[in-house]
Amino acid sequence: MQLSENSSNSFNFQQALEEEIKGFDPKNPPKQELIDSCVHCGFCLSTCPSYRVIGKEMDSPRGRIYLMDAINKGQAALDETTTQHFDSCLGCLACVSTCPAGVKYDSLIAATRPQVERNQPRNFADKIIRTIIFNLFPYPERLKIFLPLLWVYQKLGIQKIIRATGLLQYISPRLAAMDSILPEITLKSFKQNYPDVIPAQGKKRYRVGVVLGCVQRLFFSPVNEATVRVLTANGCEVVIPKSQGCCAALPAHQGQEKQAQDLAKQMINSFANTDVDYIIINAAGCGHTLKEYGHILADDTEYKEKGEQFSNQVRDIQEFLAEIGLTTPLSPVTDDDLPLVYQDACHLLHGQKISLQPRQLLKQIPGIILKEPIDAALCCGSAGVYNMLQPEVADELGKQKVNNLMNTGAKLIASANPGCSLQIKKHLNLQGKDIKLMHPMELLDYSIRGIKINL
Ligand code: SF4
Numbered sequence: 001m002q003l004s005e006n007s008s009n010s011f012n013f014q015q016a017l018e019e020e021i022k023g024f025d026p027k028n029p030p031k032q033e034l035i036d037s038c039v040h041c042g043f044c045l046s047t048c049p050s051y052r053v054i055g056k057e058m059d060s061p062r063g064r065i066y067l068m069d070a071i072n073k074g075q076a077a078l079d080e081t082t083t084q085h086f087d088s089c090l091g092c093l094a095c096v097s098t099c100p101a102g103v104k105y106d107s108l109i110a111a112t113r114p115q116v117e118r119n120q121p122r123n124f125a126d127k128i129i130r131t132i133i134f135n136l137f138p139y140p141e142r143l144k145i146f147l148p149l150l151w152v153y154q155k156l157g158i159q160k161i162i163r164a165t166g167l168l169q170y171i172s173p174r175l176a177a178m179d180s181i182l183p184e185i186t187l188k189s190f191k192q193n194y195p196d197v198i199p200a201q202g203k204k205r206y207r208v209g210v211v212l213g214c215v216q217r218l219f220f221s222p223v224n225e226a227t228v229r230v231l232t233a234n235g236c237e238v239v240i241p242k243s244q245g246c247c248a249a250l251p252a253h254q255g256q257e258k259q260a261q262d263l264a265k266q267m268i269n270s271f272a273n274t275d276v277d278y279i280i281i282n283a284a285g286c287g288h289t290l291k292e293y294g295h296i297l298a299d300d301t302e303y304k305e306k307g308e309q310f311s312n313q314v315r316d317i318q319e320f321l322a323e324i325g326l327t328t329p330l331s332p333v334t335d336d337d338l339p340l341v342y343q344d345a346c347h348l349l350h351g352q353k354i355s356l357q358p359r360q361l362l363k364q365i366p367g368i369i370l371k372e373p374i375d376a377a378l379c380c381g382s383a384g385v386y387n388m389l390q391p392e393v394a395d396e397l398g399k400q401k402v403n404n405l406m407n408t409g410a411k412l413i414a415s416a417n418p419g420c421s422l423q424i425k426k427h428l429n430l431q432g433k434d435i436k437l438m439h440p441m442e443l444l445d446y447s448i449r450g451i452k453i454n455l
């Protein structure tokens, strides 16, 4: 297919040619040989969430590859118009799973995002929201300062009033989107005292490090606690270095190269000399980034090899447990059979090719009947901070995901990514659906301890 001026996009090649063309800078632009590997077959379009919602070629993988090609060849500019099509990509990597030609779209978009950040100025509103996100979310210590304020905001009912008035939506839909996924702040969010080393129960099989995450650590501490209990119950001594920070997923997915590299180095330094066999993570998005440190630090002579070594040790918790096998007996978590639907997080399914392991683990819990939703491989719209930056597309995807999950008839949803959990909970609430959502580690923990779930 040739890209014509009539294609359904807001982009005009002729105009770009007539104006001064600002392209990619020389620092790691998208590689031409990767661009050329696309045969333009279009198989990826139907699996691309941004294309499914927006419906325009330029918001599909193939369209974005055309744009990269045109910019690389000086036939199009890297400007506000082209940037909006790169920004609309969720980075879900469904296209990588689908592509019959093996196009490495993940490498292409990873090279494009830092180019956008370096060369295309953001408008004022965009700058403000990005400054808040990148200076706050990857730093649990800074986020913690705001916890008491957020707690008061929720407990005094201010959040409810503000939501009812629609004030935030009026001021900024992105701020409203941020508020809409804010999890409930509990007293557990304030307690963050993990010991450095937690002994294995029974015979020690492995010594493993655990990455706590930043959002996970503050807002999903029960998931981290459950993860540690499941690991120790299955013969793992757990090491939790206090100096660990953010895994760098958030800045890495948004092209904030320097910040991602700094955070990756800090994480590597935290686990240096801990002598662990594996480094375990229970959040899909973080796990994918931790496995990419070799690429993130590819230009750093001191850290490139350390990054690769670190990534080789990283295992998603479900991948790890399926690999080593559970040694503890499991009990039912409900009195009757429990129909349960597992939600595939994109960065597990497409990013790490992990889909069987969580299902195998969950099926070992007596009484669990696993249901499969339609469009299981389609993104829920969370995609890191996408649901805050592109709330309209994210909302449509969130709505579809909840419909598909609920149509399975399941009585519980299992999700292994904090971003997906927040997005799904938001849309369950909007649709008035009262159904519990848990991390697979919480379910395994309940099962190991013989605790029943209050559905
Ligand atoms: S990215 Fe792959 S699936 Fe999509 S158009 Fe190119 S070759 Fe086809």
Ligand code: SF4
Pocket: 047, 048, 049, 050, 051, 060, 061, 064, 088, 089, 090, 091, 092, 093, 094, 095, 096, 105
């Ligand atoms: S990463 Fe996801 S949103 Fe982006 S082009 Fe691929 S399928 Fe579409």
